[in-house]
Every structure is written in structure tokens, then in C-alpha cells.
Amino acid sequence: MNSISDRDIAEAWTQTLREHGYRVTGPRKLVMEIITSSASALTPQEIYQASLEKDRSLGIASVYRTVDMLTELELVEHIHQPGGCHGIWPVFKGHNHHLVCSDCGQVRVVPGEEGIEQYIQKVEDLTGYRVDEHWLQFIGLCTICKRKGGQENPLETG
Amino acid sequence: MNSISDRDIAEAWTQTLREHGYRVTGPRKLVMEIITSSASALTPQEIYQASLEKDRSLGIASVYRTVDMLTELELVEHIHQPGGCHGIWPVFKGHNHHLVCSDCGQVRVVPGEEGIEQYIQKVEDLTGYRVDEHWLQFIGLCTICKRKGGQENPLETG
DNA sequence: CTCTTTGCAAAAGTTTTGCACGCTC
DNA sequence: GAGCGTGCAAAACTTTTGCAAAGAG
Numbered sequence: 001m002n003s004i005s006d007r008d009i010a011e012a013w014t015q016t017l018r019e020h021g022y023r024v025t026g027p028r029k030l031v032m033e034i035i036t037s038s039a040s041a042l043t044p045q046e047i048y049q050a051s052l053e054k055d056r057s058l059g060i061a062s063v064y065r066t067v068d069m070l071t072e073l074e075l076v077e078h079i080h081q082p083g084g085c086h087g088i089w090p091v092f093k094g095h096n097h098h099l100v101c102s103d104c105g106q107v108r109v110v111p112g113e114e115g116i117e118q119y120i121q122k123v124e125d126l127t128g129y130r131v132d133e134h135w136l137q138f139i140g141l142c143t144i145c146k147r148k149g150g151q152e153n154p155l156e157t158g
Numbered sequence: 159m160n161s162i163s164d165r166d167i168a169e170a171w172t173q174t175l176r177e178h179g180y181r182v183t184g185p186r187k188l189v190m191e192i193i194t195s196s197a198s199a200l201t202p203q204e205i206y207q208a209s210l211e212k213d214r215s216l217g218i219a220s221v222y223r224t225v226d227m228l229t230e231l232e233l234v235e236h237i238h239q240p241g242g243c244h245g246i247w248p249v250f251k252g253h254n255h256h257l258v259c260s261d262c263g264q265v266r267v268v269p270g271e272e273g274i275e276q277y278i279q280k281v282e283d284l285t286g287y288r289v290d291e292h293w294l295q296f297i298g299l300c301t302i303c304k305r306k307g308g309q310e311n312p313l314e315t316g
Numbered sequence: 317c318t319c320t321t322t323g324c325a326a327a328a329g330t331t332t333t334g335c336a337c338g339c340t341c
Numbered sequence: 342g343a344g345c346g347t348g349c350a351a352a353a354c355t356t357t358t359g360c361a362a363a364g365a366g
Contacts, residue, residue: 023365059323080238110281115273123268129257131298140289181340217348
């Protein structure tokens with residue numbers, strides 16, 4: 001995540017909440033902290049489990065409500081993983097694509113690429129659709145899992 | 159779709175089941191028929207609902223079991239849609255990308271593109287990951303919904 | 317002080333599992 | 342006929358909702 005720290009992101013997010021008239025509360029901060037500091041995309045259940053390991057407790061309903069709110073504010077998106085697709089992942093500025101490790105679940109963001117734009121144009125011409133959005137995800141092995149030979153511990157279904 | 163009819167696909171699928179030692183039964187044929195003849199990706203629940211509208215009945219458990227079997231045989235894949243990602247969609251030969259209409263849910267398949275291969279190479283060099291798979295999906299409006307002005311009837315969450 | 321947000325518990329919805337019977341091969 | 346696959350019903354799990362009380366602004 002380059003020069004921006006997880007903590008900076010969390011602060012920018014609280015700013016966005018306030019701008020939209022949402023209150024910044026303890027449970028919301030905890031959920032945002034867990035999401036922004038995770039190396040992999042988490043399900044609402046996993047976020048809840050992570051909260052149990054911290055000092056502060058949290059109701060599962062608040063996790064769902066906070067995730068819905070963050071989704072609506074476009075601060076997170078749902079990402080597609082092998083075996084399930086409920087991972088919640090922070091949206092970063094600009095268009096990015098996701099690289100998911102099929103062994104450890106780690107997510108890495110890679111910059112968008114102009115080559116895709118040309119392809120989209122081609123698809124529009126070919127099909128007559130109007131393309132508004134695209135999701136490009138890569139599934140593979142991260143550097144560490146590649147070294148280990150991979151596939152020993154495939155992504156939990158999540 | 160092009161030159162291959164839905165019926166041909168269904169026949170090819172039953173062939174694959176036999177080759178893998180699975181029996182070809184009424185419920186399985188019905189599920190396969192519903193999946194291959196749908197214009198949009200369906201959830202297991204939607205497949206079950208569709209079966210109720212046909213003459214033959216079907217247990218919801220059989221839908222789940224059949225979908226699992228088809229997924230294992232790589233005859234279908236789960237596709238990611240705005241608002242949810244449980245759509246079941248037939249896998250066609252070769253690598254394709256999906257174009258999902260955000261208004262009516264219709265899915266269209268578009269051919270893979272070599273430009274992506276170069277991009278993958280770039281991503282591997284940049285990140286050190288080994289990329290095994292990629293999912294590229296486009297979200298937009300199909301020809302019909304585009305004409306209607308779109309977004310009147312956004313995809314049910316499914 | 318107002319009114320949003322919370323945790324809890326119940327409800328609704330989805331997916332999985334066990335089992336006796338039926339059907340494919 | 343052997344044994345896989347079925348529907349049913351129960352269980353497990355996930356997500357949503359209603360409400361009184363707590364807490365942010």
C-alpha cells in the first residue's frame with residue numbers, strides 16, 4: 001500500500017462518514033480498523049471474529065450494518081475469491097485490480113492499465129453493450145507461498 | 159452461444175457426467191436444462207424456483223448437490239454480480255469474459271484477448287506473484303436496456 | 317438534549333446433512 | 342441387483358429486523 005498507512009486510511013474514512021452525516025462511533029472505528037489492517041479480504045463473520053480477539057466487543061449486527069454503510073459510501077467493495085466471494089476489501093483511490101493469493105488469501109492491489117480501455121472499446125463495438133464498470137481480478141500465488149510450493153493451505157471457503 | 163445450441167451443451171454435459179462416473183438422472187437433467195437455457199446467471203434458489211414452474215418437482219438439496227457437482231466438473235462457474243455473487247453460469251470452452259447487464263441481469267460471453275496476457279506478465283514482474291487465473295467481468299447495459307435508458311429495474315440482489 | 321447507533325434476541329433466509337426409498341446402470 | 346442419488350426434514354449457519362438503552366454531536 002505504498003506511502004499511505006492503514007491508519008491514514010482509517011482517518012480519511014472517518015472524515016467521509018462525518019461528511020455524510022454518519023456518526024463516528026467505537027464499533028464503527030473498530031470495524032474499519034480491522035478491515036483496513038487486514039492483509040486479506042474478510043467476510044462479515046471474520047470481521048466479527050477478529051473483533052472478539054480485541055479488547056472491545058461488538059455485536060454481529062453492527063458489523064453487517066457498518067459493512068453496508070461502508071459499501072454505500074464506496075469505501076469498501078466485495079471481492080471475488082476462489083470458493084466464495086464475500087470478502088470485504090477497501091477501495092483505494094483510482095482504479096485498481098486485485099491480486100488474490102489462492103494459498104494464504106493475501107490481497108494485493110495493482111494499478112489499472114490503459115490496455116483495458118482499448119479492450120472495453122472493442123467489447124462495446126462487438127456487443128452493443130455500454131460498459132460502465134469492470135472487475136479484473138487475478139488469482140495466483142504470492143511471493144511467499146510461491147516459494148513454499150503453494151496449495152498446502154488453500155483459502156478457507158469464506 | 160453462437161452456433162452451439164443450449165440443447166447441444168446439455169448433451170455434452172451429460173456425456174461429461176457419465177465419463178466421470180456420475181449417473182444421469184431426471185433432477186440433474188432438469189437443473190442443467192435450467193442453467194443452460196437461462197439468459198442470466200442464477201442462484202441455487204432461483205434454479206429451485208424455476209424448477210417449481212416446470213412440471214417436474216425437485217428438492218432444494220438436489221439443486222445444491224447438482225450445482226456442486228457441476229462446479230467440480232468445471233461445467234459452471236460462480237459469477238460476480240453487482241449486489242451479490244452467487245450466480246451460476248455455464249463455462250464455455252476456451253477463455254472468456256463476462257458482460258453482465260446491470261439492468262436485466264443478462265449475461266453475454268465475450269472472447270478472451272491477448273492484451274490481457276501481456277498485462278499479466280507485467281503484473282507478475284511488478285509483484286512477484288505467480289498468476290494462475292484471472293477473472294474479468296464487465297458491468298454495463300445491454301442493447302435493450304441501453305435503449306430504455308437503463309437503471310429502472312436494477313439487478314435483484316441474487 | 318436530540319436522535320443516531322448499539323447489543324441483544326428473535327426471525328427470516330440459505331446451505332448442509334442424515335436417512336430410508338427409488339432409480340440408473 | 343448393487344449402490345448412487347433423491348426428497349424430506351432437521352440442523353447448522355448467515356443475515357436481517359425490532360426494540361430499549363447507550364452514546365455522539
